[in-house]
Amino acid sequence: MTAAADVHPAPPTDNHAGRILVLDFGSQYTRLIARRVREAGVYSEIRSCDIGDDALAAFGPRGIVLSGGPESVTDGGGLPIPEAVFTAGVPVLGICYGMQAMAARFGGVVESSDAREFGMAELRARGHSDLLRGIEDRTGPGGEGLLDVWMSHGDRVTALPDGFRTIASSPNAPIAGIAHPARRLYGLQFHPEVTHTRQGTAILERFVNGICGCPPVRTPANIVAETVAAIRERVGEEGRVLLALSGGVDSSVAAALLHRAIGDRVTGIFVDNGLLRRGEGDQVMETLARGQGVRVRRIDAGSRFLAALRGIEDPERKRNAIGNLFIEIFEEEAERAGRASFLAQGTIYPDVIESARADTGKAAVIKSHHNVGGLPERMRLTLVEPLRELFKDEVRAVGVELGLPRALVFRHPFPGPGLAVRVLGEVREDRLERLRAADAIFLEELRRAGWYDRVAQAFAVFLPVRSVGVMGDQRRHEPVVVLRAVETGDFMTARAARLPWELLETVSTRIVNEVPGVSRVGVDVTSKPPATIEWE
Ligand code: XMP
Numbered sequence: 001m002t003a004a005a006d007v008h009p010a011p012p013t014d015n016h017a018g019r020i021l022v023l024d025f026g027s028q029y030t031r032l033i034a035r036r037v038r039e040a041g042v043y044s045e046i047r048s049c050d051i052g053d054d055a056l057a058a059f060g061p062r063g064i065v066l067s068g069g070p071e072s073v074t075d076g077g078g079l080p081i082p083e084a085v086f087t088a089g090v091p092v093l094g095i096c097y098g099m100q101a102m103a104a105r106f107g108g109v110v111e112s113s114d115a116r117e118f119g120m121a122e123l124r125a126r127g128h129s130d131l132l133r134g135i136e137d138r139t140g141p142g143g144e145g146l147l148d149v150w151m152s153h154g155d156r157v158t159a160l161p162d163g164f165r166t167i168a169s170s171p172n173a174p175i176a177g178i179a180h181p182a183r184r185l186y187g188l189q190f191h192p193e194v195t196h197t198r199q200g201t202a203i204l205e206r207f208v209n210g211i212c213g214c215p216p217v218r219t220p221a222n223i224v225a226e227t228v229a230a231i232r233e234r235v236g237e238e239g240r241v242l243l244a245l246s247g248g249v250d251s252s253v254a255a256a257l258l259h260r261a262i263g264d265r266v267t268g269i270f271v272d273n274g275l276l277r278r279g280e281g282d283q284v285m286e287t288l289a290r291g292q293g294v295r296v297r298r299i300d301a302g303s304r305f306l307a308a309l310r311g312i313e314d315p316e317r318k319r320n321a322i323g324n325l326f327i328e329i330f331e332e333e334a335e336r337a338g339r340a341s342f343l344a345q346g347t348i349y350p351d352v353i354e355s356a357r358a359d360t361g362k363a364a365v366i367k368s369h370h371n372v373g374g375l376p377e378r379m380r381l382t383l384v385e386p387l388r389e390l391f392k393d394e395v396r397a398v399g400v401e402l403g404l405p406r407a408l409v410f411r412h413p414f415p416g417p418g419l420a421v422r423v424l425g426e427v428r429e430d431r432l433e434r435l436r437a438a439d440a441i442f443l444e445e446l447r448r449a450g451w452y453d454r455v456a457q458a459f460a461v462f463l464p465v466r467s468v469g470v471m472g473d474q475r476r477h478e479p480v481v482v483l484r485a486v487e488t489g490d491f492m493t494a495r496a497a498r499l500p501w502e503l504l505e506t507v508s509t510r511i512v513n514e515v516p517g518v519s520r521v522g523v524d525v526t527s528k529p530p531a532t533i534e535w536e
Contacts, residue, residue, distance in 0.1 A: 015222045018214025020044040021061035023051065025069030025079050025097050031353060032193040033065055033095065033204075035391050040205045041216025043389075046353055053084040063091045063212030066098025068191065072155050073097075073104040074112050081105055091184035091211045093131075096153055099187025103178060106161030106185075113172070117151040121170040123190060129167035129179045130211060131186050135202045149190035149197045156189060184211060220401035223394060224257070227386050231261035234384055235342055238265075241384055242334050243344040244375075245270040245296065247284040248414055250346030250387060253399040257386045258344055259294045260402065266344065267295050267337045271329050273322065274302020275418030275427075277443075278436040287408055297337060301329055309420060309427040315536035318427065322417045327375060334379060343381035349391050412457045413491070421536040423462045430517070431479075435462040437515045438481045445507045446485070446499075455497040458485035460511075461524070461535045469512070469519035478519035481511055486533055494528040 020037045024030045024046050037044035045059065049066075064085050071078040081101050085092055094102040100110045125132040125145040136145030149170070157175040160166065168177030168188070178187040186207070192200035208214050235241060241258055245251045245268040258266040268288060272281040281298070289296040308321045334340065376383045387395055399409035415421055422439075423431045439460040446452040463480040470476065483504065488494035508521035524531075 015218050015226050016043050017217050018042050018062040018208070018212060019060060020063045020065060020208055020212065020214065021051075021056070021059050022046045022065045022067060023049045023081075023085070023098075025049045025067050025071065025101070027068035027070075027096070029191055029193050030067040031350065033067055034349075035393070036193050036201060036204045037065070037208050038218060038391060038394065039201065040208050040214075041218045042208045042212075042214040043218060045389075046356075048356070049079050049081070051082060051084075053082065056082065056084045056088065061088065061090055062214050063093070063208055064088065065207075066092065066094040066102065068096030068098060068152070071097060072112065073100050073110050074155060078104070086183075086185075091207065092186065093207050094185075094187040095193070096189060096191060097155075099178065099189055100155055100157060102185060102187050103157045103161050103164070106164065106180075108157055108161035108164065108178075109159035110155050111158045112154055113156050115172050116154045117156075117170070117172040118153075119151065120196060121149055121151045121172065121176075121190065123147040123149045123168050123170050123176055125168050126166055126177075129165075129177070129186075130181065131179060131188075131203065131206060132167055132177065135199050135206065137198055147197070147199050149192075149200075150194045151190050153189060157187075186211075220394075220397040223390070223398055224260070224401050227257055227398070228261040231258060231384065231386055235262055235265070239342055240338070240340040241266040241342040241344050242337060242340045242381070243268045244330060245284060245288065246346075246414075246416065247276060247280050248346075249392075249399060249409060249411055250348055250395060252284070252288060252404060252408060253395050253402065254344055254346045254386050255288050255294050255296075256292050256402040256404060257398070258384075259292055261386075264295050267297060267340070269330060269333050269337065270296055270298045271326055271333070272298055272300050272302065273305040273326065273418060274300075274429075275305060275322070275420045275432070277414070277419070278440040283408070287405060292402075292404075297333060299329060299333055301325075304329070305420075306427065306429060311426060313425045315421060318420050318536070319417050322420060327378075330375065331379065341382060342384045343376045343379065344384040344386065345376075346387055347385045348387045348395055349389055352388055410453065412452075412455075412459075415534060421534050422459060423464070424535060425464045431462050431464065434479070434515055434517050435460060435481070438462070438511045438518060438521075441510045441514065442483055442507050445503060445510070449500070449503050451485075451497075451499060451503065454487075455485045455499075456488045456491070456494070457533060458483075458497070460484070467520045471512075476519045478517050480520045480522060481515075481518050482522040482524050482535075483507060484524045484533070484535070486528070488528070488533075491533065492528075494533055496523075496525040496527060499523075 022034045034044045034046050137147050140146050156173045164178045164180045166175050167179045170176040173189050176189040192203040255268050288294045308325045396409050420427045442460050461482045466477050467480050485497040486494040487497050
């Protein structure tokens with residue numbers, strides 16, 4: 001290897017060598033399709049089903065997946081598939097509504113059925129199609145492949161379009177899969193993207209790696225190399241970048257990536273609002289400043305935040321007070337840090353999808369949690385979003401690749417307003433201190449029992465109501481702590497985790513014994529909906 005090659009390593013295998021376009025017709029599972037394609041090592045993006053011809057051509061897909069959706073094509077209705085999808089000359093896979101719309105487009109018949117099919121169904125593969133050949137959960141009596149699949153549909157295809165043949169059947173959908181092999185068009189009535197369809201990953205891999213010919217090149221090392229190159233390109237030789245560090249996974253991974261790309265030209269501004277969990281502020285400094293060598297300015301602003309929160313009980317007013325003060329302090333510090341022309345943000349791909357969907361009105365809007373929103377315009381800074389193309393699991397994989405500690409990379413999400421929304425009512429230091437102590441005990445015991453990684457989020461909540469207790473011969477009349485642990489994939493719905501009773505008992509005993517000023521421990525077993533995950 002030459003010296004020059006040492007300095008400029010060979011460009012990575014192109015992560016975008018094959019790109020798959022996922023067109024969104026409004027299914028709740030669209031995002032899962034894009035994730036599964038990425039898991040097959042192939043870059044994918046979601047776009048609205050009304051994508052223009054130019055945008056489609058500019059994306060340059062090597063294959064297209066049409067999502068499901070709530071619409072119906074019966075009686076000539078439903079969202080149409082753009083014609084450019086079929087003139088692009090690439091393989092197309094329609095899922096659920098996507099299959100029905102494709103069948104209707106080519107002259108097949110789609111009808112509403114009284115026998116709606118929701119849940120698991122046994123699918124029989126037919127005709128040895130290149131999509132399903134050799135993929136099966138078991139073999140039927142006649143040697144045919146059988147698969148357990150997840151169905152969720154009312155309409156179904158009842159007559160094949162010209163040139164198509166049936167590649168799968170289920171008891172309620174005799175035409176549960178279709179293919180036009182010469183044109184490489186495929187349709188599946190069931191959902192291969194959900195985990196209940198056990199061979200779903202194999203089917204999607206067959207489509208993207210096999211039929212579309214996209215190689216599985218996307219690895220964490222490639223993503224790092226590509227992102228570092230993209231940051232250098234955007235920021236240039238001279239550009240300086242500011243980054244708001246929160247202590248969470250996304251901003252930490254963004255910091256490490258930026259540092260690898262431009263070294264000391266990125267400054268992390270870590271506004272410690274005093275609303276973090278125990279030891280968290282120090283951990284940020286330890287990991288990023290000492291561990292990664294990122295230049296970080298830590299501002300201990302706990303007392304300013306407490307002052308801003310004094311007397312406020314309403315959750316939304318708390319959030320506003322915290323958001324406004326954050327912006328004020330960030331601007332002061334940015335000024336102090338010196339001239340910068342870029343502001344980096346830890347936006348990840350699900351945020352991008354959500355705001356796009358909010359713009360097009362295709363799905364319910366999920367609240368925006370970004371506490372640096374609006375800053376780039378105010379400060380006249382150009383945005384850099386190194387994680388914009390990544391799903392959360394990819395952000396984590398990149399974090400591991402960059403050498404960030406697993407305890408940080410696999411940490412549960414933590415809300416921007418921090419413990420302020422977990423101390424109900426007015427936030428005061430004595431309440432925060434008790435909450436931090438109780439929360440630390442809960443998390444320590446969860447980790448010890450091997451439960452931390454089995455739940456999506458776990459934390460303690462401080463209730464400023466007083467309850468009677470007895471300790472030794474002393475009567476106490478003191479506040480209550482509640483434990484909340486939830487299981488969820490998307491945080492939009494959640495179920496209380498069924499933690500072992502012994503574990504809850506250990507935590508409760510330790511909290512009441514070790515945390516002065518807590519008389520009682522409760523457990524929150526409410527689902528979301530109707531409750532939310534946080535208490536405020
Ligand atoms: P909820 O309470 O809405 O929470 O069920 C869903 C997820 O969002 C987090 N959360 C927030 N994150 N700022 C944030 O950055 C906020 O104001 C906020 N409120 C809730 C919550 O922790 C959970 O992961």
